[in-house]
Structures are given as structure tokens and as C-alpha cells.
Amino acid sequence: MPEEPGSAYDALTDHEDDARWAYGTGFTDPLAGVSSAVPGGADREALTTYCLMLGDDALIMSHRLQEWVTRAPEIEDELALANIALDLLGQARLLLGRAAEVEDAGRDEDSLAYGREAGEFRNVCLAEPADADFAHLMARLLAFATWRLALLDRLSASADPVLAAIAAKGVKEVTYHRDYAARWVVRLGDGTDLSHQRMQAAMTAVATQTGELFAVHPVEQAMAAAGFGVDPAQLRPEFATVWSQVLDAATLEAPADPAVGVGEGRDGRHTAALSGILDELQSVARSTPGGVW
Amino acid sequence: MTGAATVAARVQDPELPLLTLADLGILRGVEEHDGRVVVTITPTYSGCPALRTIRDDLGSALQTAGYRDVEVRVALTPAWTTDWITPAGRDKLAAAGISPPGPVPRRASGPVPLTLDPVRPEVRCPHCGHPDTEQLSPFGATACRSLHRCPACREPFEHVKEI
Incomplete structure (x- = not known):
């Protein structure tokens, strides 16, 4: 690089790569070097949608968790929530990247995350609400992580080797997420009268939102039958066992079992909260399409 | 170990620079064929933001050592474990x-156990x-x-x- 007098800042820009300015942000393709082959006989459209479902669950839940950073009760919890959000964001990137590969229509993880309208998102509605308080967040994280762990554990035997690998990695991460949420539920439930009362209210409220988790969407049914995906109805016994184990330890009363709902989020029908999340999540990408820095 | 493998093994982890990629167990393979080097790494966690930096560091270390044709691949499976x-x-x-x-x-068969304590x-x-x-x-x-x-x-x- 030419040395010119007066250009004291040249040394700082003597680098074609922006990685050191924005550590981690230049990482463009989480699946680079992973075989992009799609197993023969796969229904590509259904497999794409299935990857979007699991990726959107993680992306939207991650965004809600990120909102808690700077608002958590203790700095250790700021770190925990940020780490859990980062794990889920990583899973979302891998899954959206896989969806784009399988779809093979010129989209990528960014266009899928930033370019879709609310009605095109396939996440369960449980990922969406803004939490009324920390007890609600812990109840929701417990429900989400318990369900997702049971799902990913089974998905690690998927006939799609990429989904299987993403799931096997995710199992290790979500195990920590579930333990973290469960310990907080016990700490608050088995705590003071006030914390007990608020944790009970949160578990009761969140329990009503869990019916959708076990509804079987036609895409999930087809993917389970083909050996690529998991039938969510099969996850219910494991979920119920963990849920009651935590409730007992937390001295909380078991809320009524919700009826298995219809999978509204899986069909793109969402709560109003999702629009608010996407407004924020997509604002930069929409105001500066294709922008890089 | 071949020359390229020695060079790759000495690259530092960007988040724990006291460790090399080999120490951390994320360097899964280095193959050298006719001057072409293929390095395989695996992420520690799904959201690991260091992966791009690791790829760049591997590429520049190998190029500095004279290897012009370098490809860095990511292997997701088997998933990284601290046992490595x-x-x-x-x-x-x-x-x-x-x-x-x-x-x-070691995990027993059946559901992942909940650890409340x-x-x-x-x-x-x-x-x-x-x-x-x-x-x-x-x-x-x-x-x-x-x-x-x-x-x-x-x-x-x-x-x-x-x-």
C-alpha cells in the first residue's frame, strides 16, 4: 500500500476485509463448505417450508430474548439471555441457509430473514409475545426449549444429513437453555409469596399458548412420514413429563392441559406482535436494500 | 504431519488466543494434494461469530506459508465437543x-435428562x-x-x- 504523507488513517484501512471492524458481522455463509446436496426423492417445496418453520421459531424467539438484554435482573442473566439468543440465531441462520439451498430459487438466509412479510413466516406463535415480566419470559423459554429439545433430539436422526447435523448440534445448546429456564422457574416458584404468585400466573398464562406446539401441519406430517422431519404430536409426553417435573420442584400448581390447537403460526397466521418484531428486525435491510458495511 | 497441517494447527483461536485451533479441537482435517490444501473446521456453537475470522486466519496463514490454493470447509457433523x-x-x-x-x-438412551440443581x-x-x-x-x-x-x-x- 502506498505511503502518503498526511494519510495517518491509511494503515487502519490497509485491509481488504472488514472483519476486524465489525467482528463476526462479515460471516456470510454459515453453511459454506457443507455439502448442499438434497437427498434424492425429497419433496423440495415441503422440505424448504419445514426448514423455514424451524428456522423462524429460532429467529423470532432469539429476537425477543435480545430485547431482554439490559433489562434482566442480574448481569449474569444478561449474559445468559444473550448467549441463548445467540445460539438460537446461529440455529436460525443454519436452518434458513438450508431452506434457501433446498429451495434453490436464488434466495439466501438474508432475503429469507429480511425480505418476507409476516404472513410468510412459519414460526409458532409461542415465539412472538412480548413478555409481561421476567417470570413470563422464563415460563415461555421453558416451554419453548422443552419442546424444541424434544424436537431436535428426534430430528438428529433425519434422513436429510444437513438437518440431522444442525439438530444434533442444537440439542447440546438447547439442553443448557432448558436447564436455565427450569432453574429460574423453581427459584421463583419456590421463593417468596410474591415471586410464587407471579411465577404461577406466568406458567398458567404460557400453558394456554402451548397447544399449538403439538398440532400437526400437513408439511410436518409429510416430512415426518418421509423420514426428514418429526411429528410434533409425538413430543407431547416428553413435554408433559418435564413440565410437571419443574412444576413440582417449584411448588406450583399444574395449569389445565391446553387442547391441541390448530397450527396457526405454521400457516402464516400470526399475532399482531410479529409485525412489531419484523418492523425492527427488517428496518435496516428495508431502508437500505442490499446495503453492506 | 504435512507442512500445511503444521501451519493450520498453529493458527490461534480468535476468542481464546491462548489456544491454537488444534488445541481447541476444531481443526478436523488438513489435506494436501498437488499444492492444493483443503482444511476442514467445525464450529464450537451454532452461533459462533468467530468462524469467519477463523476461516480468514487459516487462509492467510497458509498463503503466507506459500500455499496459494486453499479451501476451508465447515463440517457440522460430528458436532464439536469439549472432549476434543x-x-x-x-x-x-x-x-x-x-x-x-x-x-x-455420557448420555443414557431416552430423553435428555433435566438438571434442576x-x-x-x-x-x-x-x-x-x-x-x-x-x-x-x-x-x-x-x-x-x-x-x-x-x-x-x-x-x-x-x-x-x-x-
């Missing part, structure tokens, strides 16, 4: 005041050697570390958690 951190890596962690991970517990694996204080320390949080400054405190010397420290 080498004995040398564990010694370097301990010397830097970071408690190295214990063996990853904060586990007290034998995390020995890296400062004074006290055997029974307390976990403050299972999540630390990066995804792979937890926060602990020693009741004897009262120093806080980080532990690379088993995964």
Missing part, C-alpha cells in the same frame, strides 16, 4: 486462569486449587464459558463448560 480439547490445550487454559472442562457426561462438577479453582467451587452462571462472556467463584481464595474465574 487436547491435553496441551487444557494445560494452557489452566495456566491462563481458565478452568478446563471435565469429561462430557446447578451441577457441581469438580471444578477446581485455577488460582488456588481449591476443589469445591461455586457456579455463578452457566453462561459467561462467550457461549463456551461459565462463571464460577472460589470460596477459599474468593476469586471469580471462568470455566470452559462441558458440551
Whole structure:
């Protein structure tokens, strides 16, 4: 690089790569070097949608968790929530990247995350609400992580080797997420009268939102039958066992079992909260399409 | 080990620069054919933001060493485990005041068990050697570390958690 007098800042820009300015942000393709082959006989459209479902669950839940950073009760919890959000964001990137590969229509993880309208998102509605308080967040994280762990554990035997690998990695991460949420539920439930009362209210409220988790969407049914995906109805016994184990330890009363709902989020029908999340999540990408820095 | 493998093994991890990629166990393979080098790495966690930097560092280290044609591949499977951190890596962690991970517990068949009591694996204080320390949080400054405190010397420290 030419040395010119007066250009004291040249040394700082003597680098074609922006990685050191924005550590981690230049990482463009989480699946680079992973075989992009799609197993023969796969229904590509259904497999794409299935990857979007699991990726959107993680992306939207991650965004809600990120909102808690700077608002958590203790700095250790700021770190925990940020780490859990980062794990889920990583899973979302891998899954959206896989969806784009399988779809093979010129989209990528960014266009899928930033370019879709609310009605095109396939996440369960449980990922969406803004939490009324920390007890609600812990109840929701417990429900989400318990369900997702049971799902990913089974998905690690998927006939799609990429989904299987993403799931096997995710199992290790979500195990920590579930333990973290469960310990907080016990700490608050088995705590003071006030914390007990608020944790009970949160578990009761969140329990009503869990019916959708076990509804079987036609895409999930087809993917389970083909050996690529998991039938969510099969996850219910494991979920119920963990849920009651935590409730007992937390001295909380078991809320009524919700009826298995219809999978509204899986069909793109969402709560109003999702629009608010996407407004924020997509604002930069929409105001500066294709922008890089 | 071939020349390229030696060069790749010496590249530092950007988040724990006291360790090399080989120490951390994320360097899964280095193949050299007719001057072309293919390096395979695996991420520690799904959201690991260091992966791009690691790829760049590997590319530039190998190019500096004279290898013009370098490809870095990511392998997701088998998933990384702290059991792959080498004995040398564990010694370097301990010397830097970071408690190295214990063996990853073997999982029985069936559902992943819930752990309600904060586990007290034998995390020995890296400062004074006290055997029974307390976990403050299972999540630390990066995804792979937890926060602990020693009741004897009262120093806080980080532990690379088993995964």
C-alpha cells in the first residue's frame, strides 16, 4: 500500500476485509463448505417450508430474548439471555441457509430473514409475545426449549444429513437453555409469596399458548412420514413429563392441559406482535436494500 | 504431519488466543494434494461469530506459508465437543486462569435428562486449587464459558463448560 504523507488513517484501512471492524458481522455463509446436496426423492417445496418453520421459531424467539438484554435482573442473566439468543440465531441462520439451498430459487438466509412479510413466516406463535415480566419470559423459554429439545433430539436422526447435523448440534445448546429456564422457574416458584404468585400466573398464562406446539401441519406430517422431519404430536409426553417435573420442584400448581390447537403460526397466521418484531428486525435491510458495511 | 497441517494447527483461536485451533479441537482435517490444501473446521456453537475470522486466519496463514490454493470447509457433523480439547490445550487454559472442562457426561438412551440443581462438577479453582467451587452462571462472556467463584481464595474465574 502506498505511503502518503498526511494519510495517518491509511494503515487502519490497509485491509481488504472488514472483519476486524465489525467482528463476526462479515460471516456470510454459515453453511459454506457443507455439502448442499438434497437427498434424492425429497419433496423440495415441503422440505424448504419445514426448514423455514424451524428456522423462524429460532429467529423470532432469539429476537425477543435480545430485547431482554439490559433489562434482566442480574448481569449474569444478561449474559445468559444473550448467549441463548445467540445460539438460537446461529440455529436460525443454519436452518434458513438450508431452506434457501433446498429451495434453490436464488434466495439466501438474508432475503429469507429480511425480505418476507409476516404472513410468510412459519414460526409458532409461542415465539412472538412480548413478555409481561421476567417470570413470563422464563415460563415461555421453558416451554419453548422443552419442546424444541424434544424436537431436535428426534430430528438428529433425519434422513436429510444437513438437518440431522444442525439438530444434533442444537440439542447440546438447547439442553443448557432448558436447564436455565427450569432453574429460574423453581427459584421463583419456590421463593417468596410474591415471586410464587407471579411465577404461577406466568406458567398458567404460557400453558394456554402451548397447544399449538403439538398440532400437526400437513408439511410436518409429510416430512415426518418421509423420514426428514418429526411429528410434533409425538413430543407431547416428553413435554408433559418435564413440565410437571419443574412444576413440582417449584411448588406450583399444574395449569389445565391446553387442547391441541390448530397450527396457526405454521400457516402464516400470526399475532399482531410479529409485525412489531419484523418492523425492527427488517428496518435496516428495508431502508437500505442490499446495503453492506 | 504435512507442512500445511503444521501451519493450520498453529493458527490461534480468535476468542481464546491462548489456544491454537488444534488445541481447541476444531481443526478436523488438513489435506494436501498437488499444492492444493483443503482444511476442514467445525464450529464450537451454532452461533459462533468467530468462524469467519477463523476461516480468514487459516487462509492467510497458509498463503503466507506459500500455499496459494486453499479451501476451508465447515463440517457440522460430528458436532464439536469439549472432549476434543487436547491435553496441551487444557494445560494452557489452566495456566491462563481458565478452568478446563471435565469429561462430557455420557448420555443414557431416552430423553435428555433435566438438571434442576446447578451441577457441581469438580471444578477446581485455577488460582488456588481449591476443589469445591461455586457456579455463578452457566453462561459467561462467550457461549463456551461459565462463571464460577472460589470460596477459599474468593476469586471469580471462568470455566470452559462441558458440551
